[in-house]
Amino acid sequence: MTGISFTLNDKVRIALMLDDLGINYIEGGWPGSNPKDAEFFREMKNHPLSNAKLAAFGMTKRKGVNAKDDVNLNAILDSDVGVAVLVGKSWILHVREVLKVSPEDNLDMIYDSIRYLRDHGLTVIFDAEHFYQGFKEDPDYTLRIARTAEEAGASAVVLADTNGAMLPHEIYEITTKVVKEMKTMVGVHMHNDSGCAVANTVMGVLAGARHVQGTINGLGERTGNADLIQVIPNLVLKLGLKALRSLDDLKKLRAVSRFVYEAAGLSPNPYQPYVGDYAFSHKAGLHADGVSKVTRAYEHVDPELVGNSRRFVVSELAGSSNILMYLRDLGFNVTKDDPRLRHALERIKELENEGYSFDLAPASAVLIVLREIGVFRDELRIDYWKVVSDDDMHVAMVKVNGELGVAEGVGPVHAIDRALRSVASRLFPELNGVILTDYRVILPGEVKNTESVVRVLMEFSDGKTRWRTVGVSTSIIAASVAALLDGLNYILMINHYKGSR
Incomplete structure (x- = not known):
């Protein structure tokens, strides 16, 4: 993916996490393309995998070169892995206009490359590049590509939507036809240019594909690949397929996702299905009320199954149910008909109209409520x-x-x-262990009946939990002071309340 480059150490740590997650194959890179990928395979000799098989990537031999003399194929052998992933052309457009070889020569290149690696004892997965585009233009030739790979000994023939242009119904129709023609396992490899990579992958599986390729968080060329963080729970929880070793492995998805974001230098996507911070957050009062009574009323799966948790957002759209759920999670029992609770909600709505936003700073909202109902008085x-x-x-x-x-x-x-x-x-000596982990200044713009204000968001951690607070003022320093005071008062409130119980 443009803008991302993993270090060797990052790649090793990611590979080990994927192995622990229960992934079957880890494509470690293209050893014939750059020194770092070649070094990765050497380094992995010091890190034996317990579950996954390490695979080296490469392309079919160059035209006019014997397989035994092809640099890329021999680089795969030199990487000393048991699995090779070979990509070859399956769209006649590419055969004639990019490779500039005859259709028969392309078939020979595919067969000879797979056979060469098979004769050296490797398992070969064949990626049929632009397969779906090729099938729409010339289905007979594209099927010959798949059969040639099968005859050469490929353990899986992977149909790739390399342009990312296909829609789910097309994937289902074409994959169904190919699966009927093949004895070898059929796989799918989807790009996200049309926003359908995850859906297309699931449709490919429904059509009979049993080998799935993707990346963590969907990172990949252009707009990315199929996001395995979404694909895996869909296959396991929705289709009942055994994509990992056990259901317990699903609980590792959030941790794996966040580590890859961190290694890539990206902020985690809070809206990412299944593992995002907001994947199971409830903002509308109607939703929170429903979830508080029957969780599946607004949650398609139990968040704990994928290592996530439920959150209730306090905002101008929230009802008393949101606040009650927050307070109950903290151990405070307040009744829904308590007039002080309604007054606290009104105060929150007034503040949001003045420029506050409690979506990202629930700790500040909790303090407002606890002050209003007389449970907490600021320690600082x-x-x-x-x-x-x-x-x-x-x-x-x-x-x-x-x-x-x-x-x-x-x-x-x-x-x-x-x-x-x-x-x-x-x-309060216990505050020595509290650190500021994030600080943001947001300019909401003009606010009605006031000057232009700034909003400051702060995130804190004591090593065990994280919490966020907000301050709003026409002065950045004043807003920061307010957020900082809330952050310290919040953890004091939590610690003192727990100690008093």
């Missing part, structure tokens, strides 16, 4: 703060709970963070 209260900046020097002074704190920082927000914490950690 700021009486005064001031920041002085001069060129590269930023000094902050705060008065918290009647005590003064002064600190210097690399910026005004950093300075006030350090000054506030210098007092807070003296009063």
Whole structure:
């Protein structure tokens, strides 16, 4: 995928995670194309796999070259793996206009390449590039490609939608026809250019394909490949197929997904089906009320099956059910008809109209509710703060709970963070273990009847849990102070409440 390049260490760690997940084959790269991929296969000798088989990728031999003299084929042998994945042309357009060989020569190239690797003891998976495009244009020739690979000894013939142009009904129709013609296992390899890679993969399986190729999080050429994080639970939970070793392996999907995002330098997609932060989050009051009574009313699977969890969003669209579920998860029992609860919800809606957004900062919303119902009083209260900046020097002074704190920082927000914490950690030593893991400034724009405001989101962690808070003001520093105070008060509230029970 454009913009992504994994280090050798990243690739090794991902391979080991995929092996632990229960993936059958791991295509480790193209050893004939670059030194890093060749080094990966050498390095993997130090990391024996318990479940998966490591495969090296390559293409069929070049025209006019004997298989035994082809550099790419021999690079696969040199990688010392037991499985090869060979890609070959199956669209007559590519045969004539890209390879510039005759249809018969292309068949010979495919047969000779597979046979050469088979004669050296390798299992060969043949990827028929642009198969679906080729089938629509010349089905007879494309089927000859599949049969040739079968005759040469391929263990699976994989039909590729390399352009990513196909729609699900086309995949089903064509795959069904090919499966009827083949004795060898048929596979599918989908790209996402039409937004259908996952759906096309599932339709291919319904049509009889039993070998599935894809990537974690759908990372791949152009708009990506089929996302195995979505494909696998669809196959297991919806179709009852054994794609992994056991149902327990599904619980690892979220962790694997997040690690690959991290290694790729990407932020996890919170809307990703099954594993995203918001995949099982409920914002509308109607939905939250339904889920609180019958979870399957608005959840297609149990989130715990895929290593995820249920979340209730507090916002201007929320009803009392959202707040009640949050409070109950924290251990607070409040009745739905409590007038203080309705008053808290009204306050939240008023604040959202002023520029707040509690979707990403539920901890701040929880504090509002607990203050309104009289359960919690802020442990930390700021009486005064001031920041002085001069060129590269930023000094902050705060008065918290009647005590003064002064600190210097690399910026005004950093300075006030350090000054506030210098007092807070003296009063509450447990706060020494709380770190700020994310800080964002958002400009919502003009807000009715006020000046232009900024919204500051902060994420905290104590090593065991994470929580987010929000502050809004016409000043970035003031908004940051509000979010910071909420973040520290929230964990104090959680710890003190748990300790009192």
